[in-house]
Amino acid sequence: MISIIIPTYNEKANIPVLTQRIRGVLHGESYEVIFVDDSTDDTPAVLEAVSRQYPEFRSIHRDRERGLATAVILGFQAAKGEILAVMDADLQHPPELLTEMLAHIQRGADLVLPSRFLNGCGDQGLRWHRKIIAKTARLVSQLALQRVRKVSDPMSGFFMLRRHVLRGIDWNPIGWKILMEILVKGHYTNVVEIPYQFCERFGNKSKMSLREQWNYLRHVYRLVVSSPxxxxxxxxxxxxxxxxxxxxxxxxxxxxxxxxxxxxxxxxxxxxxxxxxxxxxxxxxxxxxxxxxxxxxxxxxxxxxxxxxxxxxxxxxxxxxxxxxxxxxxxxxxxxxxxxxxxxxxxxxxxxxxxxxxxx
Structure with missing residues (x-):
């Protein structure tokens, strides 16, 4: 089974579209989709309606906790599959790539990362100032963390892996870039990167803030300290x-x-x-x-x-x-x-x- 974890925060406009695209892509596969939701709008009601209509879709709502990284970890813990995928709900991560990612996993990859920075791809879904922030953040992580240097897009929130990659990880999540922690602490030998076009955001505004940027720097520091x-x-x-x-x-x-x-x-x-x-x-x-x-x-x-x-x-x-x-x-x-x-x-x-x- 493939378990797809999708953190959500006020994404009610995107959920129906995302649901239909995932169903179309994974038709015939054994899969589940777990929404981990921190929303303060009507998103929980939309997720509940999706779950009633499609049993392979379910949601976990959190009232007292926030943060993408902790949401993903909760999704990992609730997942039933031996193959795990993580993606955003804002449609900037095209679900159509899930089948290609799965094919690489089935051919022996431990971790598959769609990358915005390989030939034939790009990050047109970001505005110019967000591109500068993203490039700076990527440079900081690649300078500070040895295992992060070996991939071109360590800031991605879109990836697929085998469950054994996560076994025994001592999680210390903060902020929104859980992939960095997996790259530094995970158990893997074969990583495959595939190019993709980062799409424009559909629906709600970006959740990026100065607080999240500060949390990112704190996360890098914690990873450096914890990695010999x-x-x-x-x-x-x-x-x-x-x-x-x-x-x-x-x-x-x-x-x-x-x-x-x-x-x-x-x-x-x-x-x-x-x-x-x-x-x-x-x-x-x-x-x-x-x-x-x-x-x-x-x-x-x-x-x-x-x-x-x-x-x-x-x-x-x-x-x-x-x-x-x-x-x-x-x-x-x-x-x-x-x-x-x-x-x-x-x-x-x-x-x-x-x-x-x-x-x-």
Whole structure:
């Protein structure tokens, strides 16, 4: 059985049209449609009439709770099917795609995502300011969350999956983008994206608000904190910043108070900062059981960091001396490249036991 979960909030004008389109698309399939409704208008009465006419359609009305994410989770819990789909009620998600999504699931996909950002598709259903908000939100999530980067439309509210993808998820929902939480916490190996045209809204106005945008940022933060593979990068950067402070303090002491030459003060302060960074990484960035001796990990870390310094200087030289880029900008790019080298190499060599591979 296929269970389709549709959160609704004041969508009475859309329900009859959506019902007939779903019935036309899934004729002959074993399916159920669960509306999880938070409406304050006449939508519950419309849903009740649909349920009386078509037994495969049912609704759950909530009086004291709001939020799309919690509505979807309640729908998951009430669903009978082993294949679950989620879509909006405003007709921006075309029900006609359900059969194509189901075909991919039947061919072995764990998760199928219609995407507005593949070739031949688009988001013309959004106004220009909503497009800017959506693009910014997508960029934030893809920068912050590793597993989210591997799909082109992580902000979608339209997807289909096998029930086992959700097994054991510790839900911490907030706001309206439940798909991000599934991508970060779900159990899947095969994701298929298909192009689709995001349709214009039919009936009521958008539910988007500044509050929902703030909730989205809170949701991203929560997902980063709860995901070791995403939290690790931010800890790595924070430790790196602490190393800069340690370097400056030690240099000032050695040069201004202890009387070291600038060269020796610079060398010693860099070594102390590198050692401080290693200890913090070994304790916080890559916690847990360690393989091998700490001294061996330290030597690996120093070697990688030394090569990173070389990469920084080489990038600075090439961009500034050969291509005429502003030296500050060239150095900033060099630092970014070296940071990527340091994080990647330490992940796969110094603390390789902490890696967790996810294939999508």
């Amino acid at each position: 593979e995403d939290r690790r990068l931010f800890l790595f950067l924070l430790v790196g910043l602490s190393g800069v402070l340690v370097n400056l303090l030690v240099f000032d002491f050695l040069y201004a108070i202890a009387g070291f030459s600038a060269l020796w003060a610079g060398f010693c302060s860099a070594l102390v900062a590198m050692t401080s960074n290693f200890m913090l990484h070994d304790t916080f960035t890559w916690p847990g059981d360690k393989q091998g001796y700490a001294f061996i990990r330290y030597l690996k870390y120093v070697l990688i960091s030394t090569v990173g310094i070389g990469i920084n200087l080489l990038t600075l030289y090439l961009l500034h001396s050969r291509f005429g880029l502003n030296p500050l900008l060239a150095n900033a790019i060099g630092i970014a490249v070296a940071t990527g080298w340091n994080f990647g190499m330490n992940s796969i060599w110094t603390w390789r036991e902490a890696l967790r591979h996810v294939r999508i």
